[in-house]
Amino acid sequence: MTQAAGHPPSPQFIIDGQAPETVVYPASIEEVSRLLKEANEHGRAISPVGHGAFLHLGGVPKRYEQALCMTGLSAIVDYQPTDMTITVGAGMSLAQLQAILGENGQWLPLDPPCLERATVGGVIAANLNGPTRFSQGTVRDFLIGIKVVRADGTLIKGGGQVVKNVAGYDLPKLYCGSFGTLGVIVEATFMIRPRPEAQTTLALTFSSAEKAGEAALKLTGSDMQPFFLELANFSPLSSSRDQQGDAYCLFVGFAGMQEEIDDQRNHLRDVVGDDIGSIEELSVDEAQTLSQALRDFPVSGPATLRCKVSLQPTQLATFCSDLAAEARRRYAPARLLARAGNGILYAAFEGDTVPDDQILSLVDWIRVHATGSNGFGVVEEISSALKERANVWGSVGKAFPLMQRLKDTLDPKGILNPGRFVGGI
Amino acid sequence: MDQQVLDRLYDIVGPDGVVAHKSARSVYDCDGYTLEKAVPEIVVLPHSTEEVAAVVKFLNRERIAFVPRGAGTGLSGGCLPVEAPVMIGTSRLNKIVHIDLLNRYVVAQSGVVNLWVSNAVKEQGLQYAPDPSSQQACTIGGNIAENSGGPHTLKYGVTTNHVLGLEVVLPDGEIVTLGGTVEDVPGYDLRGITIGAEGTFGIVTQAALKLTRQPQAYRTFLAVFESVHHATQTVSGIIASGIVPAALEMMDTLIIQAIEEAFHFGFPTDAGAVLIIEIDGLAASLDPQTERIQAICKHNKAREVRIARDDAERMALWKSRKRAFGAIGRLSPNYCTQDGVVPRTKVPDILQRITEVSEKYQLRIANVFHAGDGNIHPILMYDERNADETRRVVQAGKEILNACVDLGGSLTGEHGIGVEKMGQMPLIFSPEDLMVMTQLRSVFNPDNLCNPNKIIPTPGGCIDVTTPRRQVPL
Numbered sequence: 001m002t003q004a005a006g007h008p009p010s011p012q013f014i015i016d017g018q019a020p021e022t023v024v025y026p027a028s029i030e031e032v033s034r035l036l037k038e039a040n041e042h043g044r045a046i047s048p049v050g051h052g053a054f055l056h057l058g059g060v061p062k063r064y065e066q067a068l069c070m071t072g073l074s075a076i077v078d079y080q081p082t083d084m085t086i087t088v089g090a091g092m093s094l095a096q097l098q099a100i101l102g103e104n105g106q107w108l109p110l111d112p113p114c115l116e117r118a119t120v121g122g123v124i125a126a127n128l129n130g131p132t133r134f135s136q137g138t139v140r141d142f143l144i145g146i147k148v149v150r151a152d153g154t155l156i157k158g159g160g161q162v163v164k165n166v167a168g169y170d171l172p173k174l175y176c177g178s179f180g181t182l183g184v185i186v187e188a189t190f191m192i193r194p195r196p197e198a199q200t201t202l203a204l205t206f207s208s209a210e211k212a213g214e215a216a217l218k219l220t221g222s223d224m225q226p227f228f229l230e231l232a233n234f235s236p237l238s239s240s241r242d243q244q245g246d247a248y249c250l251f252v253g254f255a256g257m258q259e260e261i262d263d264q265r266n267h268l269r270d271v272v273g274d275d276i277g278s279i280e281e282l283s284v285d286e287a288q289t290l291s292q293a294l295r296d297f298p299v300s301g302p303a304t305l306r307c308k309v310s311l312q313p314t315q316l317a318t319f320c321s322d323l324a325a326e327a328r329r330r331y332a333p334a335r336l337l338a339r340a341g342n343g344i345l346y347a348a349f350e351g352d353t354v355p356d357d358q359i360l361s362l363v364d365w366i367r368v369h370a371t372g373s374n375g376f377g378v379v380e381e382i383s384s385a386l387k388e389r390a391n392v393w394g395s396v397g398k399a400f401p402l403m404q405r406l407k408d409t410l411d412p413k414g415i416l417n418p419g420r421f422v423g424g425i
Numbered sequence: 426m427d428q429q430v431l432d433r434l435y436d437i438v439g440p441d442g443v444v445a446h447k448s449a450r451s452v453y454d455c456d457g458y459t460l461e462k463a464v465p466e467i468v469v470l471p472h473s474t475e476e477v478a479a480v481v482k483f484l485n486r487e488r489i490a491f492v493p494r495g496a497g498t499g500l501s502g503g504c505l506p507v508e509a510p511v512m513i514g515t516s517r518l519n520k521i522v523h524i525d526l527l528n529r530y531v532v533a534q535s536g537v538v539n540l541w542v543s544n545a546v547k548e549q550g551l552q553y554a555p556d557p558s559s560q561q562a563c564t565i566g567g568n569i570a571e572n573s574g575g576p577h578t579l580k581y582g583v584t585t586n587h588v589l590g591l592e593v594v595l596p597d598g599e600i601v602t603l604g605g606t607v608e609d610v611p612g613y614d615l616r617g618i619t620i621g622a623e624g625t626f627g628i629v630t631q632a633a634l635k636l637t638r639q640p641q642a643y644r645t646f647l648a649v650f651e652s653v654h655h656a657t658q659t660v661s662g663i664i665a666s667g668i669v670p671a672a673l674e675m676m677d678t679l680i681i682q683a684i685e686e687a688f689h690f691g692f693p694t695d696a697g698a699v700l701i702i703e704i705d706g707l708a709a710s711l712d713p714q715t716e717r718i719q720a721i722c723k724h725n726k727a728r729e730v731r732i733a734r735d736d737a738e739r740m741a742l743w744k745s746r747k748r749a750f751g752a753i754g755r756l757s758p759n760y761c762t763q764d765g766v767v768p769r770t771k772v773p774d775i776l777q778r779i780t781e782v783s784e785k786y787q788l789r790i791a792n793v794f795h796a797g798d799g800n801i802h803p804i805l806m807y808d809e810r811n812a813d814e815t816r817r818v819v820q821a822g823k824e825i826l827n828a829c830v831d832l833g834g835s836l837t838g839e840h841g842i843g844v845e846k847m848g849q850m851p852l853i854f855s856p857e858d859l860m861v862m863t864q865l866r867s868v869f870n871p872d873n874l875c876n877p878n879k880i881i882p883t884p885g886g887c888i889d890v891t892t893p894r895r896q897v898p899l
């Protein structure tokens with residue numbers, strides 16, 4: 001299960017240019033336990049890796065000696081379609097999980113980037129999600145039970161197999177977005193949902209971010225129940241629909257029973273008003289292409305800088321137009337995509353000749369403008385050399401001492417992904 | 426209590442913020458779990474976050490343990506003072522601080538009553554989705570501590586799914602914000618682990634709560650069955666059909682009779698079981714779902730399926746359901762509500778076991794519960810003047826919970842562990858699991874001054890509910 005000595009590890013395990021000395025492939029919970037116990041005794045730094053192609057997220061590792069590849073733990077432990085719960089190994093890919101659930105017309109309502117590759121453990125640890133978070137929620141809303149191996153090799157569990165449960169502290173929540181720094185997730189139980197019977201997508205165009213933002217707010221303030229609601233300063237669809245100048249698109253998905261989809265489609269124009277460029281229902285193929293592009297946007301295409309910004313939904317539009325202008329001034333054209341109902345903005349900046357200080361000043365601009373209104377800005381991709389100066393996670397304020405204590409409690413020797421999380425945790 | 430301590434507390438919160446007189450304090454001797462009682466030595470009612478922080482800082486310095494209390498509607502003894510002389514009540518933290526309609530959230534102090542939040546935004550077509558049956562009384566702080574649910578959580582989720590951020594006074598008196606008013610706040614989800622911590626991580630003083638749009642339309646059904654079996658088959662059938670109802674509640678004969686006697690809604694008192702089924706959402710989606718639900722009910726031999734004619738009838742139906750516990754008062758001087766969970770498909774099995782327990786211990790047990798998520802609430806009736814019957818109630822309750830665990834379920838779906846179920850935690854958690862919980866508590870509450878002797882049994886297992894540490898008034 002350990003990769004033969006002497007072989008360079010495959011690129012998938014390289015984090016910020018650092019390669020681990022060994023890659024191990026545990027095939028059972030017991031093996032994960034034994035490996036961690038050993039690593040902990042020797043103070044060996046470990047990174048749990050799912051399919052591993054996306055390990056850029058987070059700070060530069062302080063140390064990185066062993067990659068723990070989790071894809072061997074990919075069994076269905078228990079699936080009760082009528083109870084709408086499923087328990088699987090953390091190394092199962094999300095695509096496989098969705099395929100299993102799909103056989104019964106069910107799904108785990110998450111549509112993160114790289115659906116095909118992301119593992120269940122990676123989805124939990126990196127809190128991955130996609131456009132449908134607007135109507136469905138994020139992984140913390142579905143994770144009802146978890147098994148984790150602690151840094152010292154002890155197996156612990158939280159939650160259970162039932163959809164409603166408040167016995168003991170809510171451990172599953174703690175591991176959502178913990179980036180592998182609090183333990184290795186080995187098993188997860190989710191509550192699942194029936195797959196929508198039908199779906200459709202409409203593309204709306206507007207002459208400015210403000211108009212698009214206004215329409216989005218009208219939608220969230222109405223009786224409509226969009227499946228997703230995405231605001232972008234570009235269109236991922238064919239070039240004929242490419243956006244000019246300051247134009248913005250709003251992509252609105254509806255899902256459920258045909259009757260409710262028809263009803264909403266027919267009333268959409270009444271709700272958003274007349275201040276609109278075009279409105280068009282996409283074909284099945286176009287909708288497919290679009291939803292994949294929206295999903296994968298946070299990781300696709302070239303970018304010198306990628307940021308994720310948390311804002312109030314009402315602030316999105318102005319933030320987008322101001323940010324686009326700032327980016328243009330620095331010759332780093334910005335592609336912006338926002339989960340309009342959630343206030344989450346993904347910004348990707350192109351321009352590979354932009355000087356470092358301009359990139360960093362863009363990060364500053366984002367942080368200053370986001371935190372001014374209680375928001376946050378996280379750098380998701382930047383050259384490794386700039387990570388420290390960019391302080392990728394930003395500041396987490398007065399809660400940080402608690403986070404540090406938590407980390408010290410669960411991983412006292414700091415062997416799990418050291419240096420990769422907030423405040424250098 | 427030491428006069429100097431009293432004086433200092435008076436200094437911080439003022440005379441109207443202290444309840445010192447014995448008779449006034451005695452109303453704080455228990456919550457809705459009345460099998461154990463203890464009067465706090467003093468109750469303080471701070472008027473602001475700063476006052477809470479000052480009180481806690483002082484108590485921390487003096488090494489005096491304290492217990493937070495909201496409205497005291499808890500059902501597991503969460504705010505019972507056990508070796509904690511000071512009770513900190515949130516009844517003066519009762520303001521809604523900020524309402525943001527466009528971004529759909531509310532910032533409310535922790536003593537705000539659950540229903541006030543929905544009432545404050547009702548006119549604008551919004552609501553705060555978690556709706557515990559106690560919502561006219563229970564507080565946001567208590568809801569957060571217990572991660573409370575309610576009839577409509579089947580579709581909308583429980584408290585944790587609707588809380589964006591918390592302001593918490595940590596047990597050392599520090600004020601921190603966990604989460605925020607936006608989504609995806611970087612760092613560990615400390616908000617997530619604090620929700621459901623039953624007040625052992627600090628005192629929540631304020632919370633940012635997500636608002637949800639009121640559904641465009643509702644349809645509420647009352648389906649009448651000859652037997653519990655047919656009702657549970659219907660529940661499974663509806664779930665399997667791909668419908669996610671807003672609520673799926675079941676009531677058995679005993680509770681139907683009690684409710685009918687109390688509220689005269691028109692429930693059939695000879696039915697074996699009734700289901701309250703509610704669907705909501707876009708009006709256009711309700712007709713096709715109605716047809717499906719009626720077909721499923723009919724297939725499972727429903728005697729009758731009534732649809733609430735208008736909003737008034739719907740409200741009357743829900744009012745009866747939400748006051749079901751109160752109605753039991755007519756049948757029995759005392760009752761103990763249990764809270765257990767089984768996988769939804771095991772509801773018939775657990776009801777069978779409850780019937781057996783009822784016969785074995787010669788107790789009347791009524792069932793009214795959240796069938797859609799397998800969350801049972803057997804109500805065990807007794808007379809606390811009868812010591813033997815009281816003992817049998819404790820024993821029967823335990824046996825029902827053991828059965829839930831045997832069926833793959835859990836000890837509590839929404840009422841919490843409190844003092845009541847500490848002794849049974851080892852049934853579902855290993856020593857390692859309990860150790861990590863103890864360590865997590867220490868991260869927030871290192872000296873265990875905040876709500877001690879709750880949730881996690883002390884090693885050695887000396888805690889046993891059959892012999893309450895606090896005397897049950899018999």
Ligand SMILES: Cc1cc2nc3c(=O)[nH]c(=O)nc-3n(C[C@H](O)[C@H](O)[C@H](O)COP(=O)(O)OP(=O)(O)OC[C@H]3O[C@@H](n4cnc5c(N)ncnc54)[C@H](O)[C@@H]3O)c2cc1C
Nearest residue numbers: 048050051052054118119121122125128129180185380381
């Ligand atoms: C710059 C960038 C930005 C991104 N932004 C987003 C975004 O905002 N939203 C989004 O949805 N996706 C985002 N992604 C995609 C996301 O990172 C990958 O889709 C995901 O990591 C793939 O899952 P994986 O299983 O391969 O996990 P990996 O990439 O292998 O691991 C991801 C993280 O989870 C940890 N981890 C993995 N498995 C376990 C386990 N079993 N136990 C404990 N920890 C574990 C790893 O140590 C690592 O910290 C981003 C990717 C990149 C490169």
Ligand SMILES: Cc1cc2nc3c(=O)[nH]c(=O)nc-3n(C[C@H](O)[C@H](O)[C@H](O)COP(=O)(O)OP(=O)(O)OC[C@H]3O[C@@H](n4cnc5c(N)ncnc54)[C@H](O)[C@@H]3O)c2cc1C
Nearest residue numbers: 495496497498499503558564566567568570574624629839
């Ligand atoms: C008739 C009836 C029906 C009920 N129906 C439901 C139901 O449908 N669903 C449901 O989930 N529950 C239900 N309950 C249980 C109860 O109402 C909930 O647990 C409720 O959330 C408790 O709120 P409270 O304000 O009364 O809290 P309390 O009982 O005062 O306290 C409960 C716990 O919270 C802690 N606490 C209180 N305030 C704070 C704070 N500000 N910071 C930190 N900790 C705090 C206390 O220390 C204690 O541990 C019902 C109870 C009754 C009596």
